[in-house]
Amino acid sequence: MSALRLVIFDVDGTLVDSQADIVAAMSHAFARAEREAPTREAILSIVGLSLDRAIALLAPDLEAGMRDRMVEWYKDAYVALRAEIGAAQSSPLYPGAREVLEALNAQPETLLGVATGKSRRGLDKLLEGHGLERMFITQQVSDHHPSKPHPSMIRAALSETGLEPHQAVMIGDTSFDMEMAAAAGVAGIGVGWGYHPRESLGASRHVIERFEDLPPLLQQIWEAAA
Numbered sequence: 001m002s003a004l005r006l007v008i009f010d011v012d013g014t015l016v017d018s019q020a021d022i023v024a025a026m027s028h029a030f031a032r033a034e035r036e037a038p039t040r041e042a043i044l045s046i047v048g049l050s051l052d053r054a055i056a057l058l059a060p061d062l063e064a065g066m067r068d069r070m071v072e073w074y075k076d077a078y079v080a081l082r083a084e085i086g087a088a089q090s091s092p093l094y095p096g097a098r099e100v101l102e103a104l105n106a107q108p109e110t111l112l113g114v115a116t117g118k119s120r121r122g123l124d125k126l127l128e129g130h131g132l133e134r135m136f137i138t139q140q141v142s143d144h145h146p147s148k149p150h151p152s153m154i155r156a157a158l159s160e161t162g163l164e165p166h167q168a169v170m171i172g173d174t175s176f177d178m179e180m181a182a183a184a185g186v187a188g189i190g191v192g193w194g195y196h197p198r199e200s201l202g203a204s205r206h207v208i209e210r211f212e213d214l215p216p217l218l219q220q221i222w223e224a225a226a
Helices: 019-032 040-045 051-058 064-085 097-105 120-130 152-161 175-184 211-225
Strands: 005-009 110-115 138-140 168-172 187-191 206-208
Touching: 005 152, 005 211, 019 040, 019 051, 019 064, 051 064, 064 120, 097 110, 097 211, 110 152, 138 152, 152 168, 152 175, 168 175, 168 211, 175 187, 187 211, 206 211
Parallel strands: 005 110, 005 168, 110 138, 168 187, 187 206
Antiparallel strands: none
């Protein structure tokens, strides 16, 4: 068995706090469609899903053409908001995130990846803004996969790295992340600081409250899988 292991991170609500821009961009898209914007809580409840599915859940009576236009309006607004102050300011890393990422990346046997509802363009700008472009060996984005919780993103990450499900974990803040992990047969680790309430992470046996709690928990998981 290979000694390698793969740690896959969700992005929004897990690595970075982007809720202000997400809410503002979604509100902008609804305004362009001449519709009342959903509440902040409703918008945050769909973070992690691909945009087309997220908007369909927020406004199920939309016809497909308008939904597609709203996806583009959201993307344009998000890019404009981020450009005003930069990705590092508009979507700051959570406390401890950078230190833990750097520590894990320094382990020769540990590979890092992301699985996100962001587009390729959005992820690239975010990683560039934080100087993390070379941190993640596998990067799965919404452009190329069905929306979470479909396991496609994790399966692709495993395929790219040549690892088996028992050699990987998925870390996220939403029920979609935990359901995706379960569907792919990998361990799920929920985080208590994100956009879904802790009780919604029931598909995960593990929930952490601080980034600093992640490395020792990972070690426990790897030892149990050995």
